[in-house]
Amino acid sequence: MKAIVIERFGEPTVFQTADLPVPEVLPHHILVRVAATSINPVDVKIRAGAVADIAPAFPAVLHGDVAGVITAIGDGVDNFKVGDEVYACAGGVKGTGGALADYMLVDANLVAHKPQSLTMVEAAALPLVSITAWEGLIDRAQVQSGQKVLVYGGTGGVGHIGVQLAKWAGATVYALVSSDEKAAIARKLGADVAINYRQTPVEEFVAEYTDGQGFDVVFDTVGDDNLQNAFKAAKLNGTVISLVSLSQQDLTLLHAKGLTLHLVYMLLPMLFGVNRSRHGEILSKIARLVDEAHVRPLLDAKSFTFTDIAAAHAHAESGAAIGKIALKAV
Numbered sequence: 001m002k003a004i005v006i007e008r009f010g011e012p013t014v015f016q017t018a019d020l021p022v023p024e025v026l027p028h029h030i031l032v033r034v035a036a037t038s039i040n041p042v043d044v045k046i047r048a049g050a051v052a053d054i055a056p057a058f059p060a061v062l063h064g065d066v067a068g069v070i071t072a073i074g075d076g077v078d079n080f081k082v083g084d085e086v087y088a089c090a091g092g093v094k095g096t097g098g099a100l101a102d103y104m105l106v107d108a109n110l111v112a113h114k115p116q117s118l119t120m121v122e123a124a125a126l127p128l129v130s131i132t133a134w135e136g137l138i139d140r141a142q143v144q145s146g147q148k149v150l151v152y153g154g155t156g157g158v159g160h161i162g163v164q165l166a167k168w169a170g171a172t173v174y175a176l177v178s179s180d181e182k183a184a185i186a187r188k189l190g191a192d193v194a195i196n197y198r199q200t201p202v203e204e205f206v207a208e209y210t211d212g213q214g215f216d217v218v219f220d221t222v223g224d225d226n227l228q229n230a231f232k233a234a235k236l237n238g239t240v241i242s243l244v245s246l247s248q249q250d251l252t253l254l255h256a257k258g259l260t261l262h263l264v265y266m267l268l269p270m271l272f273g274v275n276r277s278r279h280g281e282i283l284s285k286i287a288r289l290v291d292e293a294h295v296r297p298l299l300d301a302k303s304f305t306f307t308d309i310a311a312a313h314a315h316a317e318s319g320a321a322i323g324k325i326a327l328k329a330v
Contacts, residue, residue, distance in 0.1 A: 003101035004309055005059035009049025012313035015100075018059055023097060023105035030080055030108050031072035032088075036124035037063045037099035037306075038326040039316045040157060042267065043092060047313060054093050054271060061098035064089040064270070066106070067114055067124035068329075077108045085114040087283065089127035093270055099124075100306060102329075109276035110269070112283035115290035118297070125297040125324035126161070130286045131279055132266045133161040136219060136241040138169065140262040145170025147216035148209070150233055152176045154186035154194060155322050158221045158243060160298045163189045168294045171217070174209060182322065189298065202229045214238055214257075223247065234259050298323030305330045 003020045025031050043063050045051045056062070067087040070080055080086065090106035092098030097105055114123045136158075137143045149166040153159035154175025166173045167190035175191035177183045183194035195205050206214055214235030220227055223244025230240045231253035240254075241262045254261055269276045289295040300321040304312040305328050316325050 001102035003059075003061050004306055005061055005100075006047060007058050007060075009047065009052065009055075012047070012310040012317070014047065015309045015313075020059070020061070020101065022103050025072045025074045026105065027075040028077060028108055029074040029105055030070050030077060030086070030111060031074075032066060032068040032086060032104045032106055032111075033071045034066055034099050034101060034104050034329050035068040035120035036066070036326060036328050038065045038125040038128075038324050039063070039312060040065065040128045041316075042128075044313060044316050046092070054267065056092065056094055056096060056098065061101050062092045063099040064092040064267075065124050065127045066090060066099035066104050067120040068104070071103070074108070080108060080111065080113075085120070086111050087114045087123040087127055087287075088112065089131060089266075089279065090270070093267060096270060100309065107276055108280075110279050112280050112287055115287040117291045121303075121326045121328050122297050122299065125299055125326045126286060126290075127283060128266060129157040129161050129324065130295070131282050132158045132243060132264055133165050133219075134282045134286065135266060136243070136262065136264045137162055137165050137217070140264065141217045141219075141239045141241055143169040143171050143217055147171045148174065149217045149219065150174045150176065150215040150230075151191070151219045151221070152226060152230070153221040154189070154191055155182040155298060156221055157324050159219075160186075160189055160323055161295065162219050162221065163191050164295045165289075166217075166219070167191070168289060174205075174215065185298065185322065189296075202232050206233055210235065217241070220244075228253070231257070231259060300325045303328070 005018045006014045046055045070084045088111040090110040149171040151162045174193045175186035186194040218230045218234045220230040220242040237258045239260045
């Protein structure tokens, strides 16, 4: 099969085309003919060597998100059949193959039937970000109707799904964005209020929208210094969820306000082989929400194919993308 691989870490130009054997179908796995994938920050970090400890062995086939059609079924798989259209985040990390190839071998526990109302490209944009948002807001924070939820990066990959899930759960949703254009998009996705953080400091929007009390749940999809602002924005005994906590933090506010902090790392089931069926279950729930018009993917205006992989990664690193960057197989 044709595959796009890296033989070393580096800039987007390290991608190259290679001929690799089609993966042998293993028990409890399915073979998927890849139709599309999407870029997540972890894919960029792996390519660049920033997280070399979780990278696949060279020649490495990257990208975890996939949408495609099942072409073969392994022993022990009884909930899928050949010809099914599926989607998953199921590889591109240590010990697995990725989606930048004609075929991808995936653990059936990580897979769900694709939302019927989406194209393959649209579906491929959802898995990692949807699982992450669900684990943070639904599984960990257990967002309830009537709560005030603040979502950082309201038009980003995880953030735009977070806005929609929190709204579906019955919360009043406040999306932090960096421009008027993104504010309009966030409101279309369901945010009750879009706040331009470049114009309004955290103290001001906490005072304006919560009477100075703070938000019930703060969903930090950005990390680093923003985590301190998340602590400031949360109410007493509130909940903060962070996806990017690879930094030293002062926990004084966490203690002083009695906050609960949840850290979400959705790659753990793939990296350690634990609780993989939970990801398949979440994706099945997401597919239903999509087909019921509660959730939809936000795709960046620029479209790419697998042959444009270097340009797609460069665009991802530029910071100019809004929503997810998806790529169609050729």
